[in-house]
Amino acid sequence: MKNLRLLSVLFIAAIAASCSSIRVSSDYDDRADFTAYKTYGFFKDGIDKADISDLDKKRIMRAIDDEFTKKGYTKSDKPDLLVNFFTKSRKEVNIGNYNNGWGWGYGWGWGGGPWGWGWGGNYTSVRTDTEGTLYIDLVDPDKQELVWQGVGTGLLTQDRDKKQQLINEFVAKILTQFPPEKK
Known part of the structure; x- marks a missing residue:
C-alpha cells in the first residue's frame, strides 16, 4: 500500500513538472521600423551589470547569437540594434498535501483480514x-x-548539463516574438 501511495505521489509530481513551461511576452515601439534592422551587437556595459555568473552570460549570448543568425541578422561592431539582457529570480516553495482518506482496499483494515x-x-x-x-x-x-523587449519566465535548474538547453529554450521562445508582427 505504501508503494502505491508513493507511486501516486511521484506520478502527480511528474505531471506537475511536465506542465511547467516558459511563459513569454513582448512589447515594442509602434513607430519603430523593424525592417530597417539588419545587424546586431551586444551592449557590454548593460550585460556586465546582469546579476548572474559570467558563464551564464556567455550561455545567453550564444543562444541569442544562434537565434539572430537563424533570423538572418548579422553580428556587427556598428550594429543597427544593441542587445541587452538582465535577469531576476525568486524562490518558490510548493507544498503538496495528499490524503488517501477512507476506503476499501488491500491492507489490514477493520475487516480482520487483508481486505x-x-x-x-x-x-x-x-x-x-x-x-x-x-x-x-x-x-x-x-x-x-x-524599441523591443521580450520577457520569459520559468523554472531554473542548477544541473550544469541542462543549463545550456534551458537557456536556449528561454531565448528561442522569447525571440519567437521578434520581429513583431504589426497589425
Missing part, C-alpha cells in the same frame, strides 16, 4: 524551486531608445 475498510493516511511534500525571468532588450543605438 477491509481502513485509513489511507496523509502525505505531505515540500519542494523549493527557483523561478527565473530573462529580459531581452533591443535598443536602437542611433536614437538611444528601447
Whole structure:
C-alpha cells in the first residue's frame, strides 16, 4: 500500500513538472521600423551589470547569437540594434498535501483480514524551486531608445548539463516574438 501511495505521489509530481513551461511576452515601439534592422551587437556595459555568473552570460549570448543568425541578422561592431539582457529570480516553495482518506482496499483494515475498510493516511511534500525571468532588450543605438523587449519566465535548474538547453529554450521562445508582427 505504501508503494502505491508513493507511486501516486511521484506520478502527480511528474505531471506537475511536465506542465511547467516558459511563459513569454513582448512589447515594442509602434513607430519603430523593424525592417530597417539588419545587424546586431551586444551592449557590454548593460550585460556586465546582469546579476548572474559570467558563464551564464556567455550561455545567453550564444543562444541569442544562434537565434539572430537563424533570423538572418548579422553580428556587427556598428550594429543597427544593441542587445541587452538582465535577469531576476525568486524562490518558490510548493507544498503538496495528499490524503488517501477512507476506503476499501488491500491492507489490514477493520475487516480482520487483508481486505477491509481502513485509513489511507496523509502525505505531505515540500519542494523549493527557483523561478527565473530573462529580459531581452533591443535598443536602437542611433536614437538611444528601447524599441523591443521580450520577457520569459520559468523554472531554473542548477544541473550544469541542462543549463545550456534551458537557456536556449528561454531565448528561442522569447525571440519567437521578434520581429513583431504589426497589425
